[in-house]
Amino acid sequence: MADKQNLVIIGAGMASGRLIERLVERDPNAYDITLFNAEPRGNYDRIMLSPVLSGDKTYEEIVIHDDAFYEHNRVTTRFGEAVTAIDRSAKTVAGQNGTVSYDKLVIATGSAPFIIPVEGKDLPGVVTYRDLDDTNTMIEAAAKGGNAVVIGGGLLGLEAAAGLAERGMTVTVLHLMGHLMERQLDETAGYLLRKDLESKGITIITEASTAAIVGTDHVEGVMLEDNTGLEADLVVMAVGIRPEVRLARDAGMEIARGISISPDMRTLGDRDIFALGECVDLEGHLFGLVAPLYEQADILADNLLGGSSSFIPKDLATKLKVTGVDLYSAGDFAEADDREEIVLRDANAGVYKRLVLKNNRIVGAVMYGDTADGPWFFDLIKRRTNISEMRDTLIFGQAYQGAEPLDPMAAVAALPDDAEICGCNGVCKGTIVSAIGDKALASPDDVRAHTKASASCGTCTGLVEQLLALTLGDAYNPAAVTPMCGCTDLGHGDVRRLIKAKNLKTIPAVMQELEWKTSCGCAKCRPALNYYLVCEWPDEYADDYQSRFINERAHANIQKDGTYSVVPRMWGGQTSSKELRAIADVVDKFNIPTVKVTGGQRIDMLGIKKDDLPAVWQDLGKAGFVSGHAYAKGLRTVKTCVGTDWCRFGTQDSTGLGVRIEKFMWGSWTPAKVKMAVSGCPRNCAEATCKDVGVVCVDSGYEIHFAGAAGLDIKGTEVLGLVKTEDEALEHIVALTQMYREQGHYLERIYKWAKRIGHDEVRRQIMEDTDKRRAYFDRFVYSQKFAQVDPWNERVSGKDKHEFSPLATLPLEAAE
Amino acid sequence: MNAVTKNWVAVGMISDIPRRGARCVKNGDMTIAIFRTSDDRVFALEDKCPHKNGPLSQGIVHDGCVTCPLHNWVISLENGEAQGADEGHTRSFPVKSDGDTVLLGL
Secondary structure (H helix, E strand, O other): OOOEEEEEEOOOOOOHHHHHHHHHHHHOOOOEEEEEOOOOOOEOOHHHHHHHHOOOOHHHHHHHOOOHHHHHHOOOEOOOOOOEEEEEEOOOOEEEEEEEOEEEEEEEEOOEEEEOOOOOOOOEEEEEOOOOOHHHHHHHHHHOOOOEEEEEHHHHHHHHHHHHHOOOOOOEEEOOOOOOOOOOOOHHHHHHHHHHHHHHOEEEEEEEEEEEEEOOOOOOEEEEEEOOOOOOOOEEEOEEEEEEHHHHOOOOOOOOOOEEEOOOOOOOOOOOEOOHHHHHOOOOOOOHHHHHHHHHHHHHHOOOOOOOOOOOOOOEEEEOOOOOOOOOEOOOOOOOOEEEEEEEEOOOOOOOEEEEEEEEEEEEEEEEEOOOOHHHHHHHHHHHHHHHHOOOHHHHHHHOOOOOOHHHHHHHHHOOOEEEOOOOOOOHHHHHHHHHHHHHOOOOHHHHHHOOOOOOOOOOOHHHHHHHHHHHHHHOOOOOHOOOOOOOOOOOOHHHHHHHHHOOHHHHHHHOOOOOOOEEEEEEEHHHHHHHHHHHHOOOOOOOHHHOOOOHHHHOEEEOOOOHHHHHHOOOOOOOHHHHHHHHHHHHHOOEEEEEEEOOOEEEEEEEEEHHHHHHHHHHHHOOOOOOOOOOOOOEEEOOOOOOOOOOOOOOOHHHHHHHHHHHHOEEEOOOOEEEEEOOOOOOOOHHHOOEEEEEOOOOOOEEEEEEOOOOOOOEEEEEEEOHHHHHHHHHHHHHHHHHHOOOOOOOOOHHHHHHHHHHHHHHHHOOHHHHHHHHHHHHHHHHHHHHOOHHHHOOOOOOHHHHOEEEEOOOHHHH | OOOOOOOOEEEEEEEOOOOOEEEEEEOOOOOEEEEOOOOOOEEEEEOOOOOOOOHHHEEEEEOOOOEEEOOOEEEEEOEEEEOOOOOOEOOOEEEEOOOOEEEEEE
């Protein structure tokens, strides 16, 4: 459109990401947006770098805006390209790959780590902790083990230290001040924190001033002012950050500590240039936490769309994301003459709480060990509530106020609608509760998707869950946290995530690292873990035979009398006289009592003694048969109709496509069985619309269906979409199956998985996101390299021989 | 021999039985399942679940128990008792080893 203005944004951090979201939400036609980022990637959740460092999350899990987002919203991205200059008179921005002009410019350059100017600061092995590249450098260094020295005992430094210790390094933290996190904690809380970190094996040296970093080609150690020497293979500098103002300064803008702005987010002296995020300086205030940055982004979006909003700094609360350390601090807790304090200590439980009061109002709160009341105290600070009425019991928390019972739900119930639940994204209780009702949300994931609550740092997930329970009552089923089995408290989703994030490649490794409660699992978790590992590491994982259900060990289906049934594969349900003759011979030779045609167009031979199985397979193999996997959590059958070969209504070669799909996909393991069908026309003789995956051929191509069921539950399929060619049909079906393989919980059929994650989400990833679809397809193809081995032939050749013969047959009369 | 003394019969080597798995010994009409746990303890049960006679030898072995492949009853390897809410008992046999040889007491 002609009246669209050019908006250039420098820096793709969380604040500018929020700005773009707000702009395109409110008026997608207002601006052509160009987004520069020096990092070669888009917006991700920087708060979650510490979980990435410690291995609890992967980068993919913390991406906020993927390529599809930028594409969908027509944002021109120039990632991996640093901006070199701003020309204010020409109204252009120069990047390394060319110049672009702007009508409005937003500088969101964030902050740069402060590097202490000591000798050796530039040695390889000395890193800062700001972005994903830093995090990856640390993960790589940690893989080699050895000593790490973290300079700086603030929030970032301690998270880095804990992450590196988690990854097996010997970690020492150097802190210049007398106690850790002195900006957020008082001395006592600092002491408790130190004790907890020391119990994790981290050495803490306070009042430590770094004199030099030593080493020749690579860092070797750190020397302190008092001549203490520390060995180091890695030095992390986390002494603080300062606003990144170089570009703005070069452009002649007004700079204080950061880029000076007025409350409407405009820079001083240039009406078309705005600044946002950690790089700004508003009347002496700097901003580092995400909540005020998001608020700034909201204000700026409004002003860019003609509004006149102002940003007013507020009090902030801090939480440390170190596993096993629970601390919370908010407000101002320095001592002063006009202030009083209330302190509660419980040394045995490691609990410390301190409230700082001024004129009967709480101005600061520090909590350690038990932080459940943190948000409530923070709310009282922000509201400037007069607490004189409850002063005697205030420190015990919200549950002790009034006559309310000691029910954690009561505390959440008592919160007013405008109480903030998610500090990062500024979502209040009323918004969450009404979204739960209006949009029929049922899980924390739903709430995250619809309201953003708990989508950033995740510490309010517990509160969100309580709101769900409160709003839905008994209807709330916290399925996301249902443990896999009695051996663990983790749910299937968490286990899958952690297998990937922590690089776990054997069942014992999973049980050790995820703290299984039993020594070797149970019949529920072992098959699940075996599948998850096969799926995640197709090339490396050695299948654990003893963790498979008997059918997948014996490659046949156990029957009620302990005999087995055998189903050879008939591609697409087609057979021949030669095959039928071979089956007839086998039935006669082995006295097989029952022969049955199955619902998936196969022939089932029932009542075979286990000892006979290899011989049966040998005879079937000679006729060209392979295993039909009728026993597997894997691809079972592709049922077809005769299509254009014979049928007068057929629109496409449905039999041919069915055979092709089956030949491509046989042998793959899946969370639960997968049954497919291809019908040659909408009369649908192959009954494709009640299958896990189905295809209904039409004149214009192939309509792909998924998530049907015709068993315990009956459910018609959902339409995934229409594609034009057979090749496309195969690619989409394979990608869909791989997505299910990677996300499904063990024994969860496709229709349940798809319902859990949303049919639209499946469509989005498979139909709309070409890159994602191809990536799924490629991963499936790779895993098939290791999966497409006929198990019957292997066993005819002698594999697992012990499975099919008794250990001993005793003589009828045992010796007297 | 008196009635208390067992007749110990060598049935095979411990290495013939997979860890967390089982092998069968045929004794006339009866099948006896010989189990080997992850820590190399060996147990013997009649190969019949007390529920519907499922072949316990085909089940998944975990923590001193086996889960029947037919309906997931969990049976103690040590004494043949059904675990949890299920009630029932499978006959168990004494087992000892002589070096690597497994001896079954009949």
